Amino acid sequence: MVSKSLLKRFKSLDAHAKTLDDFRVRTATGGTVTMISFVIIIVLSLFELFRYLTPTMHSEIMVDGGKQEKLPISFDITFPHLPCYMLSLDIMDESGEQISEYEHDVYKERLDSSGKPILKEKSEGRNSHQDLSNNAAQLAMENGENQPEDYCGPCYGANVAGETDPCCNTCADVQRAYADMGWSANPDNFEQCVKENWKEKTNAQSREGCRMHGTLSVNKIRGNFHFSSGRAFNQGGTHIHDMSSFLHNQFNQNFMHEIHHLQFGTHEYQAHLQKRTKLKSIINPLDKTKWGNMDAAMMYQYFLKIVASEFDFLTGKQVRTFQYSVSKQDQVVTPRGGLPGVFFMLDHSPMRVLYSETRPTLGSLLTSLCAIVGGVFSVAQIVDNILYTAEKISKQRKTM
Template sequence: MDKVLNRLRNLDAYPKINEDFFNRTLSGGVITLVSSIIMLLLFFSEFRLYLHTVTETKLLVDTSRGGTLRIHFDVTFPAVRCSLLSLDAMDISGEQHLDIRHDIIKKRIDSLGNVIEARQDGIGAPKIETPLQRHGGRLGKDEKYCGSCYGAETADDDCCNSCEEVREAYRKKGWGMTNIDLIDQCKREGFVQKIKDEEGEGCNIHGSLEVNKVAGNFHFATGKSFHQSNFLQDLLAFQQDKYNISHRINRLAFGDFYPGVINPLDGVQWVQEAPNGMYQYFIKVVPTIYTDIRGRTINSNQFSVTEHFKSAEMGLYQSLPGVFFFYDLSPIKVTFKEEHASFLHFVTHICAIVGGVFTVAGIIDSFIYHGRRALKKKMEIGKFS
């Protein structure tokens, strides 16, 4: 047993010096105090970094297929009436959504930007309780009145009891409503008068839109859209010769919020100077997956954008007045993952701090100690000589 202990004693890499040979100095005490403070400060700095999370970023090929994309928007048009503003969407798969109203809220605003009225049902009015006329045969004793669709009926029993239902029937036929005053339902509901009452007003439109996860576009058009073979807008009879599509994008996001996301169009404002035209945003959407420190995952998107204004000649609507957002999906996705530095990494840094400061302090102390001894010897030799 004693032999084993002796061998272990011989392995000691830290031989001890007898206390009789210690020589404590004032400079050594000062260096020890300073180095201890430095080690303490560096320790707390490293400990704080260990407690904070770091974000690891990776680029991967996006192999996901199908799915949908949620678009959140909040756009203000200072010079476009809410009744003339519609939201349409279409994609390369051929799917179209015209005059979208679901999850959309419009706010009428005055010239100073104050909200006059907020509504979610667009310009449509409720059905007329007593429709004006019966079509498709004589009125029986127990039959209810049924409003005409003015030639847009698909069957004899089809009814259009509101201006909105007439407009919808025309849209399904691919027709345009060119004279609202001749539609009794619209006349009864005061549709045209409602448009006139909004003269000089602007509109704020916000909400969300769910589209297929393929390339496409959505746009805010000045005038109600109709489904026609050339996808142009058939504007209502009260259309203007000029539309001021000046706008401010308060918010535009593709997907849910995650920490650190930057949407480059938030707060962007554009003022129209040309008489008419369409403003285009070309957007490259990058799928993004964010995983926080607790392991919760958020599937969202980032995007980059370029802008272009396309002017239109008066009387021609090949360039439709409105604000268009053309988006395309990147084949590369980005992943952000929050994580702590490993404990072993933290211990390694602490050891490096302690060892490094201790070694440097020892070198400085040795330099000062031997320098003072050499200076003292030279003084003694000079004194004896």
């Protein structure tokens, strides 16, 4: 008796009372609604499952404290009307550090008048000046028939690294020594340059263009890196370029340029971002930018605002890279100031954007699936009742 009464009590708790089979009515419209309901449930469940398996990125902004780190820069720029032997790259920052003619991990590629590559070469060091004309000059000096083994060329009054009796065996050595002294060099007056046919070689390349690409590593403070003409030197604390050969050229040389690529951060970080996120890669606003005119005395300036960005992935890997915005202006260089060239002015934001990769929990997935099934069947029940009632009314009207 106790067990039967307990069973009755459990039956009274049943929230899903069953109707008798004799009182069930099955209709074609009900079957159609049921099939449609199953299709909708499957589709919505697949969408929910896909959302669960696909991580999402949530961003927040915080103060950036990484002021001591280095900023990697990757660039690829073409100057169609400026030969490689004349093009130089220099770096300056507000700490006072100046790196003239930076060539470490930087490639120069000579281009003919139609823009096709002639020769690609890589500099071996920061002040090596190993462009094609200098390589040819060095070989000429080494293989010259009348050149003694102990030859020590004059530096014409210039000191080299504080040496008492410096040797300048090539035209490039003399020009470098003069640049270090802050003097203007005329290769026509140097024995080494005459022997190496420097003037003929430079004239032969004067109608060429140059593509410069590679990577830089600069201090993460305000500063600039710029492309200009001639060798740079410091005079009275001022950064100066010897522009005489550029401004008085007869070959319409200028700083018209095309930026194929300019990126802050390493390629490894970008590759990881492409695999893990829908960002594909950080957008670089200056990619595929063309700018300039045929005027030689032009200064092109890009003002870049750089924001550090950090990505935290579910795998535990952290990726730190940089995004930037840009504004630009150009101006005609006058005797009062300015320097022909292309300047990238770097300014760093004190904020950092943190992107965190997240994924819905398993509990939220199960809750969503239950809501989909229950919701679809509830709506389907209402629709089926409406259709069934409408069908009954229609039949009653026909019989009358």
